[in-house]
Amino acid sequence: DAGITQSPRHKVTETGTPVTLRCHQTENHRYMYWYRQDPGHGLRLIHYSYGVKDTDKGEVSDGYSVSRSKTEDFLLTLESATSSQTSVYFCAIKGGDTEAFFGQGTRLTVV
């Protein structure tokens, strides 16, 4: 299995609090992605990174920010969590024009 881990795996948080999800890889892959998965919507791209300190917005980036200060770590921050951000979040990594590898997912509940 590709070396990619997400933490935490489960989190319950209150509305209005900041939350940070971490994606860590040991593959030295250039590209990293954050998706959210909700019933009926498949996977929607939140943000992605194409190198250290190089990030860009996906299709559902409002309310989210990211940072990549090292090749191996890609952080997703919900600045002020809302109930609409309750979802399952997946991180993925990709080396180039090749397949992507996914983490196990983080189930986030905002109450």
Added chain:
Amino acid sequence: SQQGEEDPQALSIQEGENATMNCSYKTSINNLQWYRQNSGRGLVHLILIRSNEREKHSGRLRVTLDTSKKSSSLLITASRAADTASYFCATDRVEKLTFGTGTRLTIIP
């Protein structure tokens, strides 16, 4: 809006039959990929087809790509109960990898 759209949204077939899923997308691509997801798990890569290829095979999987119509299809032959899962197409523009809404496939034993 999402780059890819799969059709049908759900498909139920008898074990042993073939399953066909279709994907349509909107912009130019470097390659198109298909993934599988078992309930609640991460996605697993199945097959990648490059923009200059028209057909690709891997075991019981056959993928076609028509860049003029911006569409792809995934055929699973001789289906098994273990093929029950959700299947997603993904359009790859190297930096940006976007997924469709998926097809939920159920194989009836």
